[in-house]
Amino acid sequence: MKAAVLREVKKPLSIEEVEISKPGPHEVLIRTVAAGVCHSDLHFVEGHYPHPLPAVLGHESAGVVEQVGSEVRTVKPGDHVITCLSAFCGHCEHCVTGFMSRCISPDTRRLKSDKPRLAATSGSMNQYLNLSSFAEQMLVHEHACVRIRKDIPLDRAALIGCSVMTGVGAVMHTSKVRPGETVAVIGCGGVGLACINGAAIAGAGRIIAVDMQGSKLNLAKEFGATDVVNPKDGDPVKQVIELTSGGVHHSFEAIGLKQTAEQSFRMLGRGGTANIIGMIPVGVNIELHGADFLGEKKIQGSLMGSNRFPVDMPRLVDFYMSGKLKLDQMISRRIRLEDINEGLEELKRGELARSVIMFN
Ligand SMILES: [Zn+2]
Numbered sequence: 001m002k003a004a005v006l007r008e009v010k011k012p013l014s015i016e017e018v019e020i021s022k023p024g025p026h027e028v029l030i031r032t033v034a035a036g037v038c039h040s041d042l043h044f045v046e047g048h049y050p051h052p053l054p055a056v057l058g059h060e061s062a063g064v065v066e067q068v069g070s071e072v073r074t075v076k077p078g079d080h081v082i083t084c085l086s087a088f089c090g091h092c093e094h095c096v097t098g099f100m101s102r103c104i105s106p107d108t109r110r111l112k113s114d115k116p117r118l119a120a121t122s123g124s125m126n127q128y129l130n131l132s133s134f135a136e137q138m139l140v141h142e143h144a145c146v147r148i149r150k151d152i153p154l155d156r157a158a159l160i161g162c163s164v165m166t167g168v169g170a171v172m173h174t175s176k177v178r179p180g181e182t183v184a185v186i187g188c189g190g191v192g193l194a195c196i197n198g199a200a201i202a203g204a205g206r207i208i209a210v211d212m213q214g215s216k217l218n219l220a221k222e223f224g225a226t227d228v229v230n231p232k233d234g235d236p237v238k239q240v241i242e243l244t245s246g247g248v249h250h251s252f253e254a255i256g257l258k259q260t261a262e263q264s265f266r267m268l269g270r271g272g273t274a275n276i277i278g279m280i281p282v283g284v285n286i287e288l289h290g291a292d293f294l295g296e297k298k299i300q301g302s303l304m305g306s307n308r309f310p311v312d313m314p315r316l317v318d319f320y321m322s323g324k325l326k327l328d329q330m331i332s333r334r335i336r337l338e339d340i341n342e343g344l345e346e347l348k349r350g351e352l353a354r355s356v357i358m359f360n
């Protein structure tokens with residue numbers, strides 16, 4: 001099968017022929033239909049986060065089940081599925097206490113002694129985040145995909161697999177936004193827009209979008225932002241505090257920068273919670289004013305929206321089908337696998353909401 005491979009950091013991905021194994025007892029072979037190009041892929045290309053190479057990147061995808069292992073009961077050939085990088089084992093402490101998105105058990109991967117899921121025509125090939133979606137097929141653990149209804153187009157469904165789950169989940173699960181509360185979202189890319197949309201669905205009273213690009217702020221309004229703040233017009237922290245007379249209940253940092261992470265904490269009102277979603281590069285420290293803790297302000301990480309994806313993703317599909325979840329506007333371009341490097345370049349420039357690779 002054809003796949004986009006990262007062989008060296010800071011270098012373009014190469015389109016290569018990659019071998020894929022057959023499903024083991026708990027595995028599912030999926031024909032990839034659509035794969036979003038996500039900022040996290042870029043972090044690995046640029047080497048901000050380490051990963052064994054060579055690897056097939058891609059982790060935001062949807063497709064059709066082709067073949068299942070002997071023990072798989074949750075999906076069957078022909079089913080439409082969304083994949084999720086939060087593969088869960090189902091029996092570790094995180095899984096059995098209801099925090100399956102924190103699962104780091106190796107039980108969802110093949111044993112080192114087994115034949116790997118992927119192989120290069122000569123030499124080895126690493127699977128990325130248990131998925132590797134920039135490829136015509138994916139071989140995943142059965143707990144890394146979920147069946148969905150067939151009336152949602154799979155390019156829209158793919159977005160639910162990472163950015164939308166991450167953004168909506170951060171609002172609903174990680175920070176538990178209640179109706180009427182105030183929310184600020186820093187960064188209006190795919191994840192930020194999903195946060196805004198999630199806050200609107202959750203019934204937030206004020207939803208303040210913060211971004212340097214006017215075009216993204218306009219898009220943010222379509223997704224449910226009630227107010228927009230452009231840091232080019234002055235300190236965004238001051239602007240948010242003024243708009244909410246004292247600071248927000250929940251802030252969401254969806255970029256992954258030291259400066260914006262610190263701002264997300266400073267724009268809280270007393271008792272507020274800052275959620276860091278963006279991937280802050282390894283080795284970067286953030287600084288907070290100790291006195292702010294007297295106001296019971298909290299700061300926490302949010303990973304993949306603290307999801308319970310087999311339950312959450314079909315619900316998000318229902319939200320889309322009923323018009324509450326906006327996915328059409330999130331796709332700025334549909335590209336071919338061969339154009340993946342352009343998609344990554346555009347993401348770097350930060351203008352687009354999202355490119356989606358279509359496999360035909
Ligand atoms: Zn992602």
Ligand SMILES: [Zn+2]
Nearest residue numbers: 089092095103
């Ligand atoms: Zn587990």
